[in-house]
Amino acid sequence: MLKIDNLTANVADKQILKGISLAVNPGEVHAIMGPNGSGKSTLAQVIAGHPGYEVTGGTVTFEGQDLLDMDAEVRAQAGIFLAFQYPVEIPGVSNAYFLRAAYNEIRKARGEEEVDPMEFLDVMTEKLKIVEMTEEMLQRSVNAGFSGGEKKRNEILQMAVLEPTLAILDETDSGLDIDALRIVAEGVNKLKRPDRSTIVVTHYQRLLNYIVPDYVHVLAQGRIIRSGGKELALELEERGYDWLLDTAGASA
Amino acid sequence: MSASIESLVNKEYQYGFVTDVESDRIPIGLTEETVRLISAKKREPEWLLDWRLKAFKRWQSMTEPTWPNVKYTAIDYQAQTYYSAPRSVKPLQSLEEVDPEILKTYEKLGISLNEQKRLSGVAVDAIFDSVSVGTTMKAELKKHGVIFCSFGEAVLDHPELIQKYLGSVVPYSDNFFAALNSAVFSDGSFVYIPKGVRCPLELSTYFRINAADTGQFERTLIVADEGASVSYLEGCTAPKRATNQLHAAVVEIVALDNAQVKYSTVQNWYAGDKDGVGGIYNFVTKRGKAFTNSKISWTQVETGSAITWKYPSVILQGDNSTGEFYSVAVVNNYQQADTGTKMIHIGRNTKSTIISKGISAGHGQNSYRGQVKVLPKAHGARNYTQCDSMLIGNQCGAHTFPYIEVANSTATLEHEASTSKIGEDQIFYCKQRGLNAEHAISLIVAGFCKEVFKELPMEFALEAQQLLGISLEGSVG
């Protein structure tokens, strides 16, 4: 589904990603862990197509297509969804309007008919349940004045509406209390299907108790320095990253 | 990002066509003779000619204001025509007599003068260059005692009302452009709502400049008698031309005790091309006088004109009167706008609200200029001002000039201001959800203007939405 090969990328002329390779197959859950500043969000943004990140080398294909050649909105329409680490506020635009606009764009791209506001309300009634949110949330401006936890839940609501084939969750767990964490994780699990894949970026093992990964990768200083199964996350929880950084340093 | 902004703001101006009609034009130039000629063409009574001549004398002694934050090449007042009317328009003609070419023009502009096909609930006065070509729904309005007709007609049919109220809010000596207008105004609309009547239709005037090298100088007078209420809409467009054309209008509103007047504008004069060549110079004086318990509300969406100079104001004369100003002003390319309002609190417990949203793109320069003045007797006066600017791109500008004068210690004034930039992050967030950049910008701008758009009557909200190339549905209300 997603194939990243030796990807390098700069931000503000500084190299952040220093040769990433990663393959994600349909139905798989991959966790990406690593210290602050190691390049996790950068990787997520590059996959999503943020114009502020300059790809300097390597390839990324998505379902056989050259992803790097596609505009951000085309990637979204093709089924890539990024739950932002820092969701953006859009004052004055209601969540309902924004979501329906997005939903219709994605439907159009899939050759499906657009829905009117009434039909959309029916769709939303179902989706709101997934993240245990109320309709009142739909009338508020997109993320404006939302608490940290509300913003993260709103991201998962959007994901539930747009039903992406590849979802990237960038630290969706940070800033959540244990109840919110459970709601978000269960939301993600409810959306799981054999043809949908997920990349979970996180600092903490605790999210992975709910969303169980097939693979865990450790990103440090712009490189994947270790990959393993879900038990790697537990080991990291216990030992931290330093021992890995040391081995990586020694082998470099 | 720049590509997407271009596509939003460089939409082709749809109203730039010219209608081929034969016109009766007076020679270029402006002298006392010109003033007499216009007055004679309109078969005006002596008192009105005298008033025009006094205004003209006064204008000659005045100089063009230089304080607005706009730059333009000097206007040659002798190089243009002050009266141009399609030959086919007969004085006081009925709608059936309107030239089909002109009817077609309005159809093209989306305004039907055919009463059967008209937008339900809206009466229209259509002004073409210097004259009104027709007013719809007059019979229906008459049943309620509402007078809605061209200014010229009102002078002949209701001289007592015109004599009483003309210049009562904006005297001819008020400012340079108001004096000019008072001397040479050619037509406009007149509205009178009798005591206790709530006008059953929206009233609307559509201004169209067609002829070249011609200024449009119209005058609108709206009088809402005690306890009356009315909602009035104004729209305007002009052909694309490489020369600048002057539009200097005056609007006066009188809201007598307990009356309510809501005045909305969607201003879409030709703005000039992307290099700033051509476009309308829009120098307009708009003011209302609010008597006891009355309310005057201005809502404007200003997207057109090369230069805009305009401060719809309210004199809060009577106790408990209310003034409101809701504005969206958009400048792009080389457009310049210096716009805002004046709220003059004279009566007790007078209240005013100012919501101004300025959007600047391209090389556009947008200035908000607003005055809140509280006179000594205005006990308990209150004002709330919110003034937000949004910048799209790096070469545009937003400026704010608030003037506050308070001479009564019981007054309460609140002022909030903000400047934001449409961020790459906001656009990227929308794109990541599948919206293209143009859609994203529209959405963000619509959200920014929401508080003003929701004040517009339904029909105009739709027009405003199209104007900004945005889809408002659902994001408002």
Ligand SMILES: Nc1ncnc2c1ncn2[C@@H]1O[C@H](COP(=O)(O)OP(=O)(O)O)[C@@H](O)[C@H]1O
């Ligand atoms: N817009 C930016 N400008 C400059 N440096 C940036 C920018 N975004 C990220 N960086 C730098 O890139 C590195 C990786 O950041 P990021 O991908 O956010 O890390 P992580 O998500 O793993 O914490 C950090 O050193 C960070 O300071």
Ligand SMILES: [Mg+2]
């Ligand atoms: Mg991060």
